[in-house]
Amino acid sequence: MALTRGADQKARVLVASNRGPVSYTVGEDGSLTAKRGGGGLVSGLSAIGPDADALWVCSALSDGDREAVRRGEGEPGTRMLDVPADVHADAYNGIANSVLWFVHHMLYQTPLEPVFDAEFRRQWASYETYNRAFAEALAEEAAPGAAVLVQDYHLTLVPGMLRDLRPDLRISHFSHTPWAPPEYFRMLPRDIAGQVLRGMLGADRLGFLTRRWADAFTACCEQFAGGTGGTRIGVHGLGADGEFLRERAHRPDVADRMAGLREEIGAGRRTIVRVDRTELSKNIVRGLLAYEQLLVDHPEWHERVVHVAFAYPSRQDLAVYRDYTAEVQRTAERINERFGTPGWTPVVLHVKDDFARSLAAYRLADVALVNPIRDGMNLVAKEMPVLSEEGCVLVLSQEAGAFEELGEDALAVNPYDVVETARALHQALTMPAGERAERAKRLAAAATALPPAQWFLDQLNALTAQSS
Ligand code: G6P
Numbered sequence: 454m455a456l457t458r459g460a461d462q463k464a465r466v467l468v469a470s471n472r473g474p475v476s477y478t479v480g481e482d483g484s485l486t487a488k489r490g491g492g493g494l495v496s497g498l499s500a501i502g503p504d505a506d507a508l509w510v511c512s513a514l515s516d517g518d519r520e521a522v523r524r525g526e527g528e529p530g531t532r533m534l535d536v537p538a539d540v541h542a543d544a545y546n547g548i549a550n551s552v553l554w555f556v557h558h559m560l561y562q563t564p565l566e567p568v569f570d571a572e573f574r575r576q577w578a579s580y581e582t583y584n585r586a587f588a589e590a591l592a593e594e595a596a597p598g599a600a601v602l603v604q605d606y607h608l609t610l611v612p613g614m615l616r617d618l619r620p621d622l623r624i625s626h627f628s629h630t631p632w633a634p635p636e637y638f639r640m641l642p643r644d645i646a647g648q649v650l651r652g653m654l655g656a657d658r659l660g661f662l663t664r665r666w667a668d669a670f671t672a673c674c675e676q677f678a679g680g681t682g683g684t685r686i687g688v689h690g691l692g693a694d695g696e697f698l699r700e701r702a703h704r705p706d707v708a709d710r711m712a713g714l715r716e717e718i719g720a721g722r723r724t725i726v727r728v729d730r731t732e733l734s735k736n737i738v739r740g741l742l743a744y745e746q747l748l749v750d751h752p753e754w755h756e757r758v759v760h761v762a763f764a765y766p767s768r769q770d771l772a773v774y775r776d777y778t779a780e781v782q783r784t785a786e787r788i789n790e791r792f793g794t795p796g797w798t799p800v801v802l803h804v805k806d807d808f809a810r811s812l813a814a815y816r817l818a819d820v821a822l823v824n825p826i827r828d829g830m831n832l833v834a835k836e837m838p839v840l841s842e843e844g845c846v847l848v849l850s851q852e853a854g855a856f857e858e859l860g861e862d863a864l865a866v867n868p869y870d871v872v873e874t875a876r877a878l879h880q881a882l883t884m885p886a887g888e889r890a891e892r893a894k895r896l897a898a899a900a901t902a903l904p905p906a907q908w909f910l911d912q913l914n915a916l917t918a919q920s921s
Contacts, residue, residue, distance in 0.1 A: 473511025497909030543579030613655030844893030
């Protein structure tokens with residue numbers, strides 16, 4: 454239920470995403486606590502201001518969220534859908550995270566997976582139910598001719614379903630992930646592949662983070678859906694929010710964390726920093742192996758460098774994510790046992806999410822390591838050059854979306870090649886100060902070219918313009 458508008462008050466701009474801007478927890482005394490999240494969409498949506506009749510439709514993700522919906526509590530301007538927990542688990546963990554995410558990031562170990570069996574079909578039916586719940590809520594809340602901006606792989610069927618319910622609406626869909634090339638996408642059962650593409654093509658306009666992902670989508674449509682029809686396709690490369698980051702990174706809690714980190718690192722040492730969610734596509738283990746190779750190839754770095762790696766838990770309902778997290782920890786421990794000395798811990802690994810400490814690490818970074826297997830954009834690659842005080846060198850995977858914009862001033866690596874990555878780390882650590890500062894300046898400028906508010910407004914304008 455929309456909490457601030459009357460039943461007859463409809464929204465002119467609607468955003469739909471699985472995860473909303475707020476989450477709730479129930480305390481022991483039964484009270485509800487709300488926690489606001491961050492991210493590009495939150496700051497993007499704030500760009501249209503409070504008077505725009507905007508509504509954010511999202512899913513309840515936890516028992517706390519479901520309780521908030523039932524009690525009719527919630528943030529103004531948001532409507533949380535009380536999707537049954539089992540339907541949500543099938544749609545989110547079963548389909549979105551275990552199938553669509555795997556396809557677009559090309560993560561399957563194909564000798565044994567995927568297996569599209571009867572259980573998959575059952576979960577797919579839940580994905581349809583969950584998408585329909587969004588389409589129906591949006592149809593109910595939207596004013597005539599309103600703009601609806603649907604987000605991501607969780608909601609690929611919504612544009613088509615909503616088009617059938619409300620042909621008057623302007624509908625867009627934005628993919629925050631890569632899109633699979635046709636040779637990989639065709640792994641999906643034929644009817645499901647068709648349903649995904651037709652669902653997306655129900656939109657007037659589709660947005661992607663880079664040209665590469667947009668082209669992959671178009672190629673899939675040409676091969677499996679007879680083309681893109683009348684749907685327009687645009688590229689919007691979400692950038693870092695430089696203004697927010699600079700202000701936030703200079704508050705006292707970040708200074709505290711810097712002092713703590715300096716102590717863990719030890720005086721006078723260089724730092725190689727990475728900050729990720731512990732996500733299968735982030736390639737944290739090979740990053741550690743590359744660092745180990747650096748220590749083997751260049752003993753002169755012993756005692757003189759520290760790899761600061763923050764790997765924050767993600768999607769821990771899935772066993773494959775839990776196993777991956779454990780592998781990251783094991784590898785870091787093994788490296789510390791092999792090379793560590795009483796006064797030097799070669800890898801400082803933290804797994805507990807702490808935003809202030811992440812910003813502190815950005816400020817201290819001499820080298821930023823961003824080596825994903827495949828990544829829609831990777832905002833960390835954009836944020837670190839903005840905040841690093843000495844101007845960090847960016848070691849960047851050629852498979853990150855950010856590579857299209859930052860590749861020229863970064864040191865490029867093939868994410869599977871740990872020998873090359875080790876070499877790039879050495880080159881980064883030895884880069885002359887002048888060159889390093891020049892590159893970092895250009896990286897920071899490119900990284901902040903399209904801040905979240907403008908990124909959002911560009912899409913809204915393109916959607917509501919007669920043609921573009
Ligand atoms: C990453 C991706 C987004 C996605 C999000 C979901 O940030 O870039 O495309 O929407 O993960 O994360 P969640 O924690 O909600 O599964």
